[in-house]
Amino acid sequence: MNTELASRLNRPLTIGRAIIGNRLALAPMTFLGHIAFRELLAGFGGYGLLFSEMCSARRIPQEVGGRSAYFCWREEERDHLVMQIFGDDPATMARAARIIEDCGLLGVDLNFGCSVAAICKQQCGAALLKTPDRAARIVEAVRKAVSLPLFVKFRTGWTDDAAIPVELARRFASAGADALTFHPRVAPDRRSRPPRWDYIRQVKEAVAIPVFGNGDVFDGADCLRMLETTGCDGVAIGRMVVARPWLMAQMSGRYSPDSDVFRQAALRLLNLMERHFDANRALRRYKKFAQYFSANFKFGHSFFKRVGNASDLESMRAQLENFFDQEPETVSRPNMNFFQ
Numbered sequence: 001m002n003t004e005l006a007s008r009l010n011r012p013l014t015i016g017r018a019i020i021g022n023r024l025a026l027a028p029m030t031f032l033g034h035i036a037f038r039e040l041l042a043g044f045g046g047y048g049l050l051f052s053e054m055c056s057a058r059r060i061p062q063e064v065g066g067r068s069a070y071f072c073w074r075e076e077e078r079d080h081l082v083m084q085i086f087g088d089d090p091a092t093m094a095r096a097a098r099i100i101e102d103c104g105l106l107g108v109d110l111n112f113g114c115s116v117a118a119i120c121k122q123q124c125g126a127a128l129l130k131t132p133d134r135a136a137r138i139v140e141a142v143r144k145a146v147s148l149p150l151f152v153k154f155r156t157g158w159t160d161d162a163a164i165p166v167e168l169a170r171r172f173a174s175a176g177a178d179a180l181t182f183h184p185r186v187a188p189d190r191r192s193r194p195p196r197w198d199y200i201r202q203v204k205e206a207v208a209i210p211v212f213g214n215g216d217v218f219d220g221a222d223c224l225r226m227l228e229t230t231g232c233d234g235v236a237i238g239r240m241v242v243a244r245p246w247l248m249a250q251m252s253g254r255y256s257p258d259s260d261v262f263r264q265a266a267l268r269l270l271n272l273m274e275r276h277f278d279a280n281r282a283l284r285r286y287k288k289f290a291q292y293f294s295a296n297f298k299f300g301h302s303f304f305k306r307v308g309n310a311s312d313l314e315s316m317r318a319q320l321e322n323f324f325d326q327e328p329e330t331v332s333r334p335n336m337n338f339f340q
Contacts, residue, residue, distance in 0.1 A: 143176025
């Protein structure tokens with residue numbers, strides 16, 4: 001265990017009116033950070049915040065009390081779950097935030113970082129970084145509408161210039177954001193180039209509110225280096241936690257994984273997906289999880305192929321059991337080719 005890292009992470013942090021007990025967060029990920037995966041993480045612990053999947057602000061009023069696969073949660077996670085929303089209209093975003101507050105969740109997160117074409121074509125996500133005045137109006141509208149902690153997730157922008165995220169961070173803080181999660185890549189770049197961590201340092205120095213760094217934290221050494229070199233208040237980790245759901249607990253010094261953890265996590269998640277989703281949705285989402293989990297094995301393509309070929313949940317379960325009965329060889333650092 002890295003005691004220095006654990007001591008840095010296991011400290012309380014005040015965000016708006018809330019106090020969290022740990023400096024790690026599950027970054028928001030569509031189709032990956034869903035209710036079943038969050039329940040898997042809860043079994044390991046080690047985090048202070050969980051961010052939901054991206055939810056459409058326009059759809060939230062119709063999804064309250066329904067069977068939404070996105071706008072849903074367990075009662076046990078209300079006090080540390082931040083619901084992420086996307087949209088381009090300040091009034092619509094404010095209305096969705098009020099519903100989130102009424103549901104008793106810890107906070108609301110505004111998505112100004114998604115660079116997927118389908119989202120940007122709606123002038124949402126990272127597209128709003130092209131119109132910072134509108135982005136700031138959204139933050140202001142949501143701030144006026146709710147008193148719960150308000151987070152903003154954003155990228156560098158559409159041009160690789162540190163001055164852009166620094167100015168954006170100042171505007172979001174002035175508009176009422178309580179915390180920022182910053183991913184220092186330009187919007188068109190989906191992970192083809194390393195994130196510029198020094199931009200996190202500059203953003204942190206520009207604002208008085210907490211800043212969570214995000215991007216290419218693959219193990220405890222990376223996490224400690226980000227904290228030390230950028231001065232960020234916390235670290236948000238995404239796809240690496242999908243690959244290793246026990247990672248945050250391990251970094252926090254609360255869990256030491258053994259070789260059987262891979263089998264346990266893979267089968268446990270399948271059971272949880274079967275509980276929370278219909279069979280077709282569970283199958284599709286498990287296959288998305290498998291892309292990243294495959295990175296743990298020396299012959300990860302074999303795991304990915306088995307899961308990908310499963311036609312239903314029972315055959316999926318049989319494939320998993322068979323794969324782990326063969327005692328697959330794992331790797332110390334996941335294969336990043338599966339993260340592209």
